[in-house]
Amino acid sequence: xxxxxxxxxxxxxxxxxxxxxxxxxxxxxxxxxxxxxxxxxxxxxxxxxxxxxxxxxxxxxxxxxxxxxxxxxxxxxxxxxxxxxxxxxxxxxxxxxxxxxxxxxxxxxxxxxxxxxxxxxxxxxxxxxxxxxxxxxxxxxxxxxxxxxxxxxxxxxxxxxxxxxxxxxxxxxxxxxxxxxxxxxxxxxxxxxxxxxxxxxxxxxxxxxxxxxxxxxxxxxxxxxxxxxxxxxxxxxxxxxxxxxxxxxxxxxxxxxxxxxxxxxxxxxxxxxxxxxxxxxxxxxxxxxxxxxxxxxxxxxxxxxxxxxxxxxxxxxxxxxxxxxxxxxxxxxxxxxxxxxxxxxxxxxxxxxxxxxxxxxxxxxxxxxxx
Amino acid sequence: xxxxxxxxxxxxxxxxxxxxxxxxxxxxxxxxxxxxxxxxxxxxxxxxxxxxxxxxxxxxxxxxxxxxxxxxxxxxxxxxxxxxxxxxxxxxxxxxxxxxxxxxxxxxxxxxxxxxxxxxxxxxxxxxxxxxxxxxxxxxxxxxxxxxxxxxxxxxxxxxxxxxxxxxxxxxxxxxxxxxxxxxxxxxxxxxxxxxxxxxxxxxxxxxxxxxxxxxxxxxxxxxxxxxxxxxxxxxxxxxxxxxxxxxxxxxxxxxxxxxxxxxxxxxxxxxxxxxxxxxxxxxxxxxxxxxxxxxxxxxxxxxxxxxxx
Numbered sequence: 001x002x003x004x005x006x007x008x009x010x011x012x013x014x015x016x017x018x019x020x021x022x023x024x025x026x027x028x029x030x031x032x033x034x035x036x037x038x039x040x041x042x043x044x045x046x047x048x049x050x051x052x053x054x055x056x057x058x059x060x061x062x063x064x065x066x067x068x069x070x071x072x073x074x075x076x077x078x079x080x081x082x083x084x085x086x087x088x089x090x091x092x093x094x095x096x097x098x099x100x101x102x103x104x105x106x107x108x109x110x111x112x113x114x115x116x117x118x119x120x121x122x123x124x125x126x127x128x129x130x131x132x133x134x135x136x137x138x139x140x141x142x143x144x145x146x147x148x149x150x151x152x153x154x155x156x157x158x159x160x161x162x163x164x165x166x167x168x169x170x171x172x173x174x175x176x177x178x179x180x181x182x183x184x185x186x187x188x189x190x191x192x193x194x195x196x197x198x199x200x201x202x203x204x205x206x207x208x209x210x211x212x213x214x215x216x217x218x219x220x221x222x223x224x225x226x227x228x229x230x231x232x233x234x235x236x237x238x239x240x241x242x243x244x245x246x247x248x249x250x251x252x253x254x255x256x257x258x259x260x261x262x263x264x265x266x267x268x269x270x271x272x273x274x275x276x277x278x279x280x281x282x283x284x285x286x287x288x289x290x291x292x293x294x295x296x297x298x299x300x301x302x303x304x305x306x307x308x309x310x311x312x313x314x315x316x317x318x319x320x321x322x323x324x325x326x327x328x329x330x331x332x333x334x335x336x337x338x339x340x341x342x343x344x345x346x347x348x349x350x351x352x353x354x355x356x357x358x359x360x361x362x363x364x365x366x367x368x369x370x371x
Numbered sequence: 372x373x374x375x376x377x378x379x380x381x382x383x384x385x386x387x388x389x390x391x392x393x394x395x396x397x398x399x400x401x402x403x404x405x406x407x408x409x410x411x412x413x414x415x416x417x418x419x420x421x422x423x424x425x426x427x428x429x430x431x432x433x434x435x436x437x438x439x440x441x442x443x444x445x446x447x448x449x450x451x452x453x454x455x456x457x458x459x460x461x462x463x464x465x466x467x468x469x470x471x472x473x474x475x476x477x478x479x480x481x482x483x484x485x486x487x488x489x490x491x492x493x494x495x496x497x498x499x500x501x502x503x504x505x506x507x508x509x510x511x512x513x514x515x516x517x518x519x520x521x522x523x524x525x526x527x528x529x530x531x532x533x534x535x536x537x538x539x540x541x542x543x544x545x546x547x548x549x550x551x552x553x554x555x556x557x558x559x560x561x562x563x564x565x566x567x568x569x570x571x572x573x574x575x576x577x578x579x580x581x582x583x584x585x586x587x588x589x590x591x592x593x594x595x596x597x598x599x600x601x602x603x604x605x606x607x608x609x610x611x612x613x614x615x616x617x618x619x620x621x622x623x624x625x626x627x628x629x630x631x632x633x634x635x636x637x638x639x640x641x642x643x644x645x646x647x648x649x650x651x652x653x654x655x656x657x658x659x660x661x662x663x664x665x666x667x668x669x670x671x672x673x674x675x676x677x678x679x680x681x
């Protein structure tokens with residue numbers, strides 16, 4: 001009984017300590033992000049090859065035939081048969097909506113992954129891809145498409161496995177009685193270089209243009225053609241990675257004080273660093289498996305959020321979980337609609353917009369690098 | 372390779388070992404027993420088999436010239452550097468066998484260089500000191516709050532509480548870091564050059580904090596100090612190192628001698644006794660070519676040895 005009440009007060013004060021982090025700037029950021037994501041999402045479902053007015057799109061989005069249909073939700077979450085739906089509703093809910101939702105999940109994953117890697121390496125310039133994950137995943141994708149095309153249905157899995165293997169390789173190269181942030185980043189550069197060369201080499205073995213295009217879409221990161229199946233692939237790992245990241249926020253904060261301080265406060269730095277990296281890998285692999293390798297995103301988003309809410313990881317992670325999806329949905333609107341009817345991969349948009357923005361940040365800030 | 376110290380240290384080692392395994396706890400909070408310390412990638416150990424006992428409830432100062440191994444020895448005592456041989460005993464237990472958080476609840480270390488994000492507030496920084504006392508999902512308890520209050524109060528940085536660490540001066544930063552390590556609430560406190568690079572005001576402030584800790588609590592303090600005069604004024608016991616070897620140990624009056632300054636620090640200096648402890652008036656640096664002029668050399672060849680034997 002007593003322990004129960006104690007548990008309850010613990011849970012309450014735990015919740016309160018998290019609520020305490022939600023001050024003006026973070027709250028405003030979250031609200032603005034939700035608004036932006038919502039607006040961009042609405043644009044995304046309204047326009048396209050099958051044209052409808054905004055009003056019609058709205059009606060389709062809020063169609064009670066979907067909202068109150070158990071069968072429809074089962075189909076989204078479990079992949080069962082869709083119920084009979086009006087054509088507009090079907091297009092919005094079955095083709096355009098999943099793309100927005102997958103963009104949201106990929107945005108969360110990449111932002112969280114980047115934020116974790118930046119704390120683990122104590123380097124603002126770190127991202128899931130600096131540490132080898134992207135090149136490993138890209139190589140796995142190319143190998144599958146070019147050499148083992150019969151295994152194409154398992155592509156997302158292979159991409160994730162490839163990313164993880166590359167990261168482990170980076171970790172092993174960097175390990176010398178312990179790792180250091182600089183050695184990790186340098187090892188990442190080495191592994192990236194080798195794997196990217198191998199990728200280029202593989203392109204020459206592709207026999208038809210379709211394979212090359214499909215491989216290119218993976219390597220630049222694209223949300224074209226994603227559906228509820230991708231949502232089903234991504235939702236559970238996204239939730240898991242998000243919760244684990246939030247649980248590790250205090251460890252991340254302590255890592256920012258440097259290894260010496262962290263270990264003198266009793267943290268097993270190497271173990272914590274490896275486990276947090278595993279969470280970041282999970283998040284990055286999830287995004288890669290549904291959307292390919294979207295560059296610059298995991299680097300820029302945590303950076304923007306840090307400028308607004310500061311470096312406390314409890315606040316930073318929450319901010320990333322809102323800003324990431326908002327920016328990803330916006331970027332994907334650009335990718336799909338800017339050159340309508342032609343579509344470009346969303347990775348092209350994030351690279352083209354994110355690069356110069358990062359340059360701007362770099363010029364504006366006096367010093368950059370260490371958090 | 373650790374067995375080659377046959378000087379009077381050898382005797383001290385034997386004593387330490389015997390006492391450490393038997394009584395051990397309160398009277399021997401921190402003992403380094405014949406430790407050999409080296410950094411990975413270098414062949415020769417920095418510390419090659421030295422023993423040191425931190426005097427319980429008192430301040431022990433490690434002094435020595437640059438590169439003499441005093442910071443290395445401190446790192447070894449703090450379990451930040453695993454000894455190649457020998458052992459460090461915390462409350463009579465081999466520190467290697469203890470869990471990292473359990474060590475951090477008993478032993479605090481303030482490193483020489485500390486980095487932190489600029490935007491963290493002083494209060495949040497001090498709360499990090501409670502890390503070893505909290506479980507993975509534990510929230511802040513009243514005990515944590517009390518410890519943080521006490522630490523901030525002791526370090527005298529209450530007025531900085533809400534400030535961002537990045538906006539503080541070097542001296543103010545150091546006070547914030549000291550508050551963090553005090554919040555850890557340990558019996559043993561190791562400080563690595565806590566006054567270096569600070570202005571005089573903050574140097575004195577840091578020394579006052581250490582004095583308060585000694586006078587008003589049972590904390591055992593080991594501090595590395597660059598300034599030998601400061602060390603003499605602050606410490607109850609001093610340990611002087613050169614080239615990774617302990618050259619002298621004992622009360623400040625016995626350690627800070629003209630002979631020791633010549634041998635260990637390679638300076639010629641006048642030492643005079645004052646109420647604040649020995650006062651050092653440096654005259655000039657000694658060089659290898661210098662004759663062992665000062666007659667004292669022959670007159671008191673065993674002086675340092677005597678101190679060691681103590």
